[in-house]
Amino acid sequence: MRKHILFGLLSVVVFFQLGVFVYREATPEWKVYQQAYREKFLEKTGTAVSASLAVKQVWNESVGRIDRCTTCHVGIDNPLFANEPQPYTTHPNLKGYMLKHPFDKFGCTLCHEGDGQALTVERTHGVVHHLDRQLLAGVYTQAACTKCHYDLYSPDLYWPEAKTLMQGKTLAKELGCGACHTIRQVGSDATLAPELSSMGSLTELAFKLLHDFSRLESENHTMRQWEWEHFKDPQKIVPGNPGAQNPKDRTPPTIMPNWGLTDDEATALTVFVLSLRDPKVERIPRAYLPKIGAHTEYLQYRP
Numbered sequence: 001m002r003k004h005i006l007f008g009l010l011s012v013v014v015f016f017q018l019g020v021f022v023y024r025e026a027t028p029e030w031k032v033y034q035q036a037y038r039e040k041f042l043e044k045t046g047t048a049v050s051a052s053l054a055v056k057q058v059w060n061e062s063v064g065r066i067d068r069c070t071t072c073h074v075g076i077d078n079p080l081f082a083n084e085p086q087p088y089t090t091h092p093n094l095k096g097y098m099l100k101h102p103f104d105k106f107g108c109t110l111c112h113e114g115d116g117q118a119l120t121v122e123r124t125h126g127v128v129h130h131l132d133r134q135l136l137a138g139v140y141t142q143a144a145c146t147k148c149h150y151d152l153y154s155p156d157l158y159w160p161e162a163k164t165l166m167q168g169k170t171l172a173k174e175l176g177c178g179a180c181h182t183i184r185q186v187g188s189d190a191t192l193a194p195e196l197s198s199m200g201s202l203t204e205l206a207f208k209l210l211h212d213f214s215r216l217e218s219e220n221h222t223m224r225q226w227e228w229e230h231f232k233d234p235q236k237i238v239p240g241n242p243g244a245q246n247p248k249d250r251t252p253p254t255i256m257p258n259w260g261l262t263d264d265e266a267t268a269l270t271v272f273v274l275s276l277r278d279p280k281v282e283r284i285p286r287a288y289l290p291k292i293g294a295h296t297e298y299l300q301y302r303p
């Protein structure tokens, strides 16, 4: 008798789980977003979208990426959606420099990193710990431009399209990072502190293995957050261990100066540091690399 009851209970559990599974499969998040896009599209244009609901993707073979971001970001190339909320909003600068990076060739993750194949908000936008590279949004996206635009570090080049990176570059020069750090991109070769030249090409895991996150204010344990808080207060994040019992274990706090940076300045320096890429790691094919010096020419015919 007991066995029968147990069997009955188990069947109910199994059926329930099956139900949840079927429901999830039938209404994944992305379908909800695509459906809402269609309704907005119909409202705006009076015509219906003819294609059926489907996962959309840019398969970027030469760079080994499959980006499905447009499955939810359906309005990304439609100027009619400029004032809609995310994920429907038109991409910024669509008619500006984005014309030089067409979505069907560049996809999204070459600039935004993140998990191109994931299809839920949690896995694309949250802090996903197994990911080598977290999604770059807002001004942080400027840390990706230097994968291809190597000339951005040139001291007399100013790009209005990458303001925060430019601010970081200027600050790095003014504050003299090159007195302690080797940064090949700006021509410094000091050895008082770790080399920074390929900082932006590290994976989250590689960074985590070498850094202590225990003193961060934020619970968001990413490389970006560590850098930011370290800029705000280096001695708090790397206090050393001056009071250790055994004199051999005593280490002084970091010598990196605390400049009393504003939040914006710390962000600019974080973007700068994350922009320092190693071309051998990024492996961007030649067809994706711009011709050096093309920018001045572009500025002339920009509207």
Ligand code: HEC
Residues within 6 Å of the ligand: 029, 030, 033, 067, 068, 069, 070, 071, 072, 073, 086, 087, 108, 109, 112, 113, 114, 115, 116, 117, 118, 119, 120, 121, 124, 125, 135, 136, 137, 138
């Ligand atoms: C499952 C649907 C979905 C997918 C897939 C998706 N997004 Fe989003 N995205 C959203 C939603 C919803 C928002 C607004 C809410 C939020 O920020 O979480 C958003 C916001 C954003 C933002 C601005 C918000 C921020 O974090 O500042 C960026 C940038 C972005 N997405 C880029 C991407 C990229 C790049 C991909 C592909 C790697 C991607 N998204 C894939 C649904 C999606």
Ligand code: HEC
Residues within 6 Å of the ligand: 069, 070, 073, 076, 086, 089, 091, 092, 101, 103, 106, 107, 108, 109, 110, 111, 112, 136, 137, 138, 139, 141, 142
């Ligand atoms: C050439 C690099 C590049 C590519 C390719 C690119 N983006 Fe962006 N994207 C940016 C930059 C830079 C910003 C921030 C612009 C700003 O704040 O002015 C941005 C902003 C956004 C935003 C607005 C929210 C935010 O972070 O400011 C969304 C959403 C977004 N991108 C999604 C996408 C999706 C989806 C794709 C692929 C279809 C894509 N992007 C391709 C560079 C790129």
Ligand code: HEC
Residues within 6 Å of the ligand: 097, 100, 101, 110, 111, 141, 142, 144, 145, 146, 147, 148, 149, 161, 162, 284, 287, 288, 289, 290, 291, 293, 294, 295, 296, 298
């Ligand atoms: C994967 C490589 C790649 C990345 C990443 C990239 N670009 Fe580009 N970009 C190009 C290529 C290639 C061109 C030249 C296209 C042409 O000449 O038609 C270009 C052209 C441009 C231009 C026009 C001026 C010029 O020099 O030709 C601007 C402005 C620009 N990119 C800004 C950005 C910004 C800002 C970012 C970062 C958010 C970025 N790019 C990221 C490859 C890239």
Ligand code: HEC
Residues within 6 Å of the ligand: 171, 172, 175, 176, 177, 178, 179, 180, 181, 192, 193, 194, 196, 199, 227, 234, 238, 254, 255, 256, 257, 269, 273
């Ligand atoms: C007086 C020397 C000195 C100056 C100047 C200096 N740093 Fe540092 N920096 C250090 C030392 C020492 C470390 C290693 C200990 C630590 O993490 O604080 C370090 C660590 C770092 C790290 C973490 C690197 C890693 O792999 O752990 C970054 C990023 C960094 N500095 C960026 C900068 C930037 C950007 C500037 C200029 C705004 C700068 N530093 C100026 C001495 C300096």
